[in-house]
Amino acid sequence: MQAEIITIGDEILIGQIIDTNSAWMAQQLNAIGIHVKQVSSVADHPADIIVALTLASGRADLIFITGGLGPTKDDVTKQTLSVYFGCGLRRDPDVLAHVESIFSRNGRPMLEMNRKQADVLDKSDVLFNAMGTAPGMWVTHKGKPYAIMPGVPFEMKHLMQERVLPRLRQMEGRQPLWHHTVLTAGIGESFLAEKIADIESALPSHIHLAYLPKPGFVRLRLTATGANLEILKQETAAVADQLKERLGDYFIANEDTLLEMLIRDFMQQRSLSLATAESCTGGNIARLITALPGSSSMFEGGAVTYSNAVKQAILGVKAETLETHGAVSEQTVREMASGAQNRFQVDYAIAVSGIAGPEGGTAEKPVGLVWIAVAGKTGVVAHKFLFGHDRAINIERSSVAALFMLWRLLHAERGE
Amino acid sequence: MQAEIITIGDEILIGQIIDTNSAWMAQQLNAIGIHVKQVSSVADHPADIIVALTLASGRADLIFITGGLGPTKDDVTKQTLSVYFGCGLRRDPDVLAHVESIFSRNGRPMLEMNRKQADVLDKSDVLFNAMGTAPGMWVTHKGKPYAIMPGVPFEMKHLMQERVLPRLRQMEGRQPLWHHTVLTAGIGESFLAEKIADIESALPSHIHLAYLPKPGFVRLRLTATGANLEILKQETAAVADQLKERLGDYFIANEDTLLEMLIRDFMQQRSLSLATAESCTGGNIARLITALPGSSSMFEGGAVTYSNAVKQAILGVKAETLETHGAVSEQTVREMASGAQNRFQVDYAIAVSGIAGPEGGTAEKPVGLVWIAVAGKTGVVAHKFLFGHDRAINIERSSVAALFMLWRLLHAERGE
Numbered sequence: 080m081q082a083e084i085i086t087i088g089d090e091i092l093i094g095q096i097i098d099t100n101s102a103w104m105a106q107q108l109n110a111i112g113i114h115v116k117q118v119s120s121v122a123d124h125p126a127d128i129i130v131a132l133t134l135a136s137g138r139a140d141l142i143f144i145t146g147g148l149g150p151t152k153d154d155v156t157k158q159t160l161s162v163y164f165g166c167g168l169r170r171d172p173d174v175l176a177h178v179e180s181i182f183s184r185n186g187r188p189m190l191e192m193n194r195k196q197a198d199v200l201d202k203s204d205v206l207f208n209a210m211g212t213a214p215g216m217w218v219t220h221k222g223k224p225y226a227i228m229p230g231v232p233f234e235m236k237h238l239m240q241e242r243v244l245p246r247l248r249q250m251e252g253r254q255p256l257w258h259h260t261v262l263t264a265g266i267g268e269s270f271l272a273e274k275i276a277d278i279e280s281a282l283p284s285h286i287h288l289a290y291l292p293k294p295g296f297v298r299l300r301l302t303a304t305g306a307n308l309e310i311l312k313q314e315t316a317a318v319a320d321q322l323k324e325r326l327g328d329y330f331i332a333n334e335d336t337l338l339e340m341l342i343r344d345f346m347q348q349r350s351l352s353l354a355t356a357e358s359c360t361g362g363n364i365a366r367l368i369t370a371l372p373g374s375s376s377m378f379e380g381g382a383v384t385y386s387n388a389v390k391q392a393i394l395g396v397k398a399e400t401l402e403t404h405g406a407v408s409e410q411t412v413r414e415m416a417s418g419a420q421n422r423f424q425v426d427y428a429i430a431v432s433g434i435a436g437p438e439g440g441t442a443e444k445p446v447g448l449v450w451i452a453v454a455g456k457t458g459v460v461a462h463k464f465l466f467g468h469d470r471a472i473n474i475e476r477s478s479v480a481a482l483f484m485l486w487r488l489l490h491a492e493r494g495e
Numbered sequence: 496m497q498a499e500i501i502t503i504g505d506e507i508l509i510g511q512i513i514d515t516n517s518a519w520m521a522q523q524l525n526a527i528g529i530h531v532k533q534v535s536s537v538a539d540h541p542a543d544i545i546v547a548l549t550l551a552s553g554r555a556d557l558i559f560i561t562g563g564l565g566p567t568k569d570d571v572t573k574q575t576l577s578v579y580f581g582c583g584l585r586r587d588p589d590v591l592a593h594v595e596s597i598f599s600r601n602g603r604p605m606l607e608m609n610r611k612q613a614d615v616l617d618k619s620d621v622l623f624n625a626m627g628t629a630p631g632m633w634v635t636h637k638g639k640p641y642a643i644m645p646g647v648p649f650e651m652k653h654l655m656q657e658r659v660l661p662r663l664r665q666m667e668g669r670q671p672l673w674h675h676t677v678l679t680a681g682i683g684e685s686f687l688a689e690k691i692a693d694i695e696s697a698l699p700s701h702i703h704l705a706y707l708p709k710p711g712f713v714r715l716r717l718t719a720t721g722a723n724l725e726i727l728k729q730e731t732a733a734v735a736d737q738l739k740e741r742l743g744d745y746f747i748a749n750e751d752t753l754l755e756m757l758i759r760d761f762m763q764q765r766s767l768s769l770a771t772a773e774s775c776t777g778g779n780i781a782r783l784i785t786a787l788p789g790s791s792s793m794f795e796g797g798a799v800t801y802s803n804a805v806k807q808a809i810l811g812v813k814a815e816t817l818e819t820h821g822a823v824s825e826q827t828v829r830e831m832a833s834g835a836q837n838r839f840q841v842d843y844a845i846a847v848s849g850i851a852g853p854e855g856g857t858a859e860k861p862v863g864l865v866w867i868a869v870a871g872k873t874g875v876v877a878h879k880f881l882f883g884h885d886r887a888i889n890i891e892r893s894s895v896a897a898l899f900m901l902w903r904l905l906h907a908e909r910g911e
Contacts, residue, residue, distance in 0.1 A: 089705060089718075090705070090707055090716075091517075091518070091521075091534070092521055092530075092531045092532070092533070092534065093521055093522070093525050093531070093674060093718070094517070094518040094519060094520070094521030094522035094523075094525065094531075095518075095522075095674075095676075095707065095716065095751070096518065096707075097513060097514075097515050097518045098513075098514065098517075098518075099513050101507075101510070101514075101536070102507070102510040102511075102512065102513045102514075103510060104510070105507075105508055105509055105510030106509070106510035106511075107510075109509050109510065114508075115508045115509070115510075116508070116537075116538065116543070117508070117535060117536065117537050117538075117543070117547070118507070118508065118514075118534075118535070118536040119533060119534070119535050119536075120517070120533065120534040120535075121532075121533050122532065122533075127532070127533070131533070134550065149684065149706065149708070150684065150685050150688075151684060151685070151688050151706045152688075152695075153703075153704070153705045153706060184881060185881065187683065187686070190685050190686070190689060192685045192688065192689070193685050209884075210883070210885065210888075231708075233885065233887070233888060289511075291511065354805075355778075355799070357778075359785075360782075360785075361781050361782050361784070361785025361786065361790075361794075362771075362773075362778030362779070362780070362781030362782040362785060362797060362799065363778065363782045363785075364778070365773075365777050365778030365781075365782075365799040366776075366777050366778040366779045366781075366782045368777070369775075369776075369777025369778060369779075369799070369801065369851075369890075370777065370886070370887065370890065372852070372853050372854060372886055373854065374777075374801075375801055375802070375855075378777075378801050379801055379802045379804070379805050380798065380799045380800045380801045380802060380805035380809065381778060381798070381799040382796065382797070382798055382799070382809070383771070383778065383781040383785070383796045383797040383798070383799070384796045385785065385790075385791055385794050385795055385796045386791070386795045386796060388795070388840065389770075389795050389796035389839055392838060392839070392840075393796065393798070393809065393838065393839075422808060422809065423805055423808070423809075424804065424808075435785075436788070437788055438788065438789070439791075470786070470788055471786065474785075474786065
């Protein structure tokens with residue numbers, strides 16, 4: 080089954096935003112056996128939209144449309160679709176009530192422009208959008224389904240997950256396709272490939288292995304196609320077991336998950352508590368953990384200690400340590416970790432201090448130098464890292480390395 | 496002058512990579528007066544590529560093609576283009592020498608597969624690629640120019656900057672185009688539209704206004720086309736001035752920038768210091784600020800005080816306050832802000848406490864309730880917000896609202 084995605088909006092064609100929606104949608108569709116044949120980005124111009132729809136409907140079995148559903152004049156998708164489908168618009172009472180409730184919740188008066196958000200194509204099924212004022216719509220036209228969604232990423236994702244994918248899973252003609260991803264850390268892509276070369280060579284032709292690196296990790300994705308989904312699941316799980324045995328400590332999880340999520344669950348189950356003490360990561364580790372629902376069960380809090388004065392005042396790092404060894408040093412990061420363990424009264428503490436860049440490096444301590452310590456039951460473990468020159472990547476890699484050190488220590492001290 | 500971009504590669508259509516090239520290319524093209532009419536992403540399939548080329552050449556004056564120029568079997572762009580253009584391939588001696596030099600520098604043996612990288616379309620001008628082994632090509636076919644480049648972002652950017660844009664700047668028929676973006680905050684899209692309706696209606700037909708919302712902000716983009724770029728700049732700047740006057744406090748900046756960047760610059764210039772005290776935002780505000788180079792000049796540090804014990808120990812919030820009013824209350828968030836101002840010895844402090852969700856809400860204090868305080872020279876300002884049900888969005892909106900409150904207070908106390 081072939082699909083096409085049409086993204087509508089001048090902002091894409093002038094390069095003001097990057098279209099991240101299409102990649103996400105393609106992943107979701109692939110996962111249920113729907114291939115994406117083409118992605119077309121067109122402007123907020125009725126004629127361009129109609130030509131794109133006409134061409135896509137000639138090539139694909141299913142059409143996905145995002146963007147141009149806002150209340151202002153520059154958004155023309157709904158009116159254009161009413162021309163293309165040859166239907167009118169009707170004001171949907173449920174959507175109207177929802178839009179009104181959003182406005183009244185925020186204590187804001189409503190304009191006619193906002194009420195118009197409740198207008199839907201009269202031959203559509205409404206895809207109720209709990210996350211915003213623009214409803215999604217599902218139209219079947221000349222035998223082909225069209226899913227119409229706002230371009231705001233979190234609204235589109237909500238509609239795909241709650242409304243569109245459940246409908247698609249009911250459709251026939253999809254070819255069973257199964258992805259099984261294994262998460263590894265602590266080993267580079269080429270070394271990984273060498274280590275598992277014989278397993279990869281022995282894969283049957285209907286199972287394909289892809290290497291997907293991201294900072295600090297390599298994901299191994301097994302993609303299997305065949306007639307029977309259950310058999311595909313069993314076959315890929317068996318390969319994953321081989322990989323797990325071969326990779327030992329490098330194997331992190333049998334899914335493409337977040338390390339902080341594994342840490343949260345591990346600590347929650349054992350009633351362990353955590354604090355963070357961050358210098359160069361600037362709160363990013365705390366943010367990653369607290370982004371997870373339920374993290375308050377194991378995360379007590381953290382300190383972002385950018386200046387030396389704050390490292391002393393909040394974490395109790397000694398002035399002599401900072402003077403003698405500097406803020407980016409094994410001694411300082413160890414005192415930061417122990418200090419956090421003490422002040423926050425927790426079982427485990429992570430501390431990071433480094434030079435994220437682009438300024439602040441010296442010959443002895445260059446940009447990219449990062450010290451990380453983790454304090455646990457049996458003492459403090461510290462490691463030195465030398466990352467690159469890019470500030471954002473240094474922050475990301477330091478955060479991952481710190482979480483990975485915590486994960487290892489948790490396993491060493493409390494693991495099975 | 497209208498252009499189209501065709502990106503070629505299975506990895507885009509299965510969602511394994513996000514196409515960031517097109518947005519960058521569109522920006523570059525817009526800057527020299529070339530409009531992008533459509534972006535099409537197609538698979539590494541000859542027939543799909545030829546259909547996309549045929550359709551694009553019927554709509555546009557200029558065609559940009561990226562991707563599928565690698566040495567492996569799955570890349571088919573060059574062979575497909577030789578069919579489309581009706582020409583053969585020739586081995587280019589300069590490109591061959593360049594490819595050989597890359598291999599000998601790395602001490603790697605060369606395969607015939609690698610030599611084939613030096614094959615170019617025989618009716619093309621070679622766009623010499625100093626950054627990689629795949630050459631770019633420029634072909635004029637039936638009077639229309641085609642620029643063909645590899646999909647690797649830094650190679651494509653190199654070719655665009657060094658080879659393609661200089662050629663385009665020589666071409667006639669480009670229409671000057673200018674974008675001027677105004678950043679607003681604190682007012683919804685529809686209210687903004689109503690507030691500036693007369694300014695929008697009075698715009699001449701060659702200036703177009705678009706509304707681009709992102710959490711906490713609406714960007715207003717003025718796009719002007721005409722004969723003279725300098726006049727377009729003046730005209731859009733004059734409209735921006737009208738918008739600034741009309742919008743008052745809602746007007747944030749005369750460009751599409753980050754609020755934290757404006758805050759960093761403002762505080763840096765006045766030698767002011769900042770600390771954060773975060774509960775529900777979990778370090779996200781500190782992370783946004785410290786993501787910016789040079790933030791150490793104004794940011795001292797922050798506390799992520801998830802538990803009540805930590806709010807007391809690190810920020811000095813009183814136990815009675817927490818007992819009587821709870822962690823999510825005006826009183827607590829005020830004490831957090833003052834506490835941070837004291838403990839971190841800073842001029843300004845931001846404090847946030849709320850219920851991010853999905854759990855933890857009550858009838859009285861529902862998910863999405865957030866209290867924010869900012870402490871400054873003249874005291875502490877606190878506001879209550881009621882956001883939605885999504886944890887990630889509540890964190891993002893709380894962070895933006897807190898930065899916006901700081902921005903307002905800075906202006907009230909120190910602004911011109």
